[in-house]
Amino acid sequence: MATTARSGGNASGSSAQRPNGTQQNKNCQFKLVLLGESAVGKSSLVLRFVKGQFHEYQESTIGAAFLTQTLCIEDTVVKFEIWDTAGQERYHSLAPMYYRGAQAAIVVYDIQNQDSFQRAKTWVKELHKQASPNIVIALAGNKADLSNIRVVEYEEAKQYAEENGLLFMETSAKTGMNVNDIFLAIAKKLPKNDGANNQGAPAGRRLNDNENNRQTNNCCK
């Protein structure tokens, strides 16, 4: 059946018992999508988190399907598969497949830009409409290093986040402030036990999952 040996998509929590009886680390993989208006620093946040880098003049796309990063929480290894919009949001043309199977989302706005905050609220609505009902959403007020010229007040955003059940932090991809923290906060909020695995959502498999360990039970060989 397709539900075995999958790795992507839904929280594929697995904890294998080793022959000597010790408990091996639990591995979880989550799809996390980034949303927000162009130029609020979505790609920069990912780049800071995944590569520890910041580029002042970041190209609008970074030429990656998605990037991955691994966190450790207790006995659980949490692997994030982080999807960037690849600019498809610019003309309101983000494909629904972007949200498919996403267990977490970071909605980013720029604290110097009121429009981007309003747009973030629209993205939150969009997520409630399009994404899985159990999705963990974090709101990130980015460019916090420029807080002296902020337009969006911290309290305003915090209140909005609380009212809508979102995690909230002000971040700076430039200084690294709260970048790792916001991912960690999400990782902690995500269900990692096998019981929370399906949540009624169907599970599929990736084609390249078993490229290396392909069975050869061809019926005629």
Add this chain to the structure above:
Amino acid sequence: MSDDLPDKFDLIVIGTGFPESCIAAAASRIGKTVLHIDPHEYYGGVWASFNLESFCALLEYGNGSDIKNTKQKWYINEQLNPEMGAEVGNSNSDSETHAMAEDTVVRKPIDQQWSREKLLQQSRRFNLDLSPKILYSAGPLVQLLVSSNICRYAEFRAVDRVCTKFQNQIINVPCSRSDVFNTKDLNIVEKRLLMKFLSQCLAFGEDKTEEDTLLYRGKTFREYLQEQKVTEKIRTCVMQAIAMSTDETPFEVGIGRTQQFLGSLGRYGNTPFLFPMYGCGEIPQCFCRLCAVFGGIYCLKRNIDDIIVEADTNIANVVLEGKTIKAQHVVSAPCHIPTVLLERNVGIYGQGELVNSLSRGIFLSAEPLGSEELNSGGGGVNLLRLLADTREAILIQLSHFSGTCPKGIYLFHLTTAAQTDQPEQDLAPFVAQIFNTETDDALKLLYSAYFTIMGRKSTSSTPRVDVSTPIFCTSAPSYELDYDNAIINAREIFTKLYADAEFLPRAPDPEEIVIEGEDPRALSENSLPDDLREQLRELEKSAEHMDIEDTEGTSVIEINQVESESQQMDAE
């Protein structure tokens, strides 16, 4: 909104269906600047999938340039309470269908009842494909998805069962070796015969001088099968479900398909087939994402007013809601070529006359087709190829495990090559085979819909096409199980555009992306190295209610490079 678009591209692609998206991705992948537009507000064109509400609205709206002859019918009441019974909207329901709905109530426990309202409440759980396909695990699309690394964007479900109709019964076609031995549908002699036959097929053609090869050249596959002394049941299984053949299928074609079937076994599941999770509408979107990742620009809901080709430079001027954008080449889905352009009789590569391409039926039921055994584990994805005289149809049964319908509902896709502009009539002989209302155990339908997918007869050699035309027209979906023809079509156009370029070379894995000046040590700037666990536990306690701000500065993160993940685990 179009105002800030660049005014010059290498390629403008109109329509986000499968071949268009494929070409857009391939061009973007080799560094071409691509603008990808769709007049619709959704991705996929005639290759799209829809939630139930949008699908009903699409059919209600009726005759577009790509979908025609639409018809839909509800067999259930608006609301659960039968007394309410008031019919609203576009319904064609009559007293007969009321009777059916009530009948269902009698036959099924209360929790199996459905109303139109209840189904529409779950509208979002539906992904109804206009052009559903089934993929061979070693077929051209899977190969392309893997070789281009686009497979990273999508998930699949292995088709659970391949079925066939034998003596009015739907039976499971054994696919794997264990299937053959475990099936109750075949006796021991038949099992041995089938194994022997399939082994023979697999070996076939390895030796070109083999007697068999010469013996059956020019004969039909059926004639070959008849001489193999297999039973009627095995012949049916092989002809209908393995070799995907009809009585007229040439011997070589039948053998080829059998080998394709066998070659796709043992890769992802029990059968040689895959179905994309959430429907086939995901596939074009995956290609679009690759295009975007490599810099392609996406604009949905934009109308093309006209395309004017500059006579001296051969550059296409695409007029997009009043704004002119220049492009070296334009690729368009057949239905999106502006009428004004067609009226000027401009040479367009691949564009032929408008034809009915596919006759489609979509059915919803609360029960699956066939025996309980055929649907063990809740159904999954079942494939059944149907024959009626010289014609054939493909039936795909989907359960909620495919992500295309809610739990408790079974979705049926019926597809045949269009004969007329009446899809219901085209599909009637096949519908009669599966939803036979005469018998007691007939499947009770909740909803049915019929429509025609329009296409243009693909004519790469249309006489008036000037070799230097910058405008190319893709093909609409044709009757085929997998995406073979659609990929050939995309490849062919891509080759016309960029003769020497590689078609969708492998895109890098996330782990392979190294950004210049990368310093892995920078990762640990926020992490406290010692006694990570204990501090995390403390943090956990203090952050019980996720007051993130309070934990700022005390939070501990260890970020591992993906490569070190396994070592790190070992160290625990």
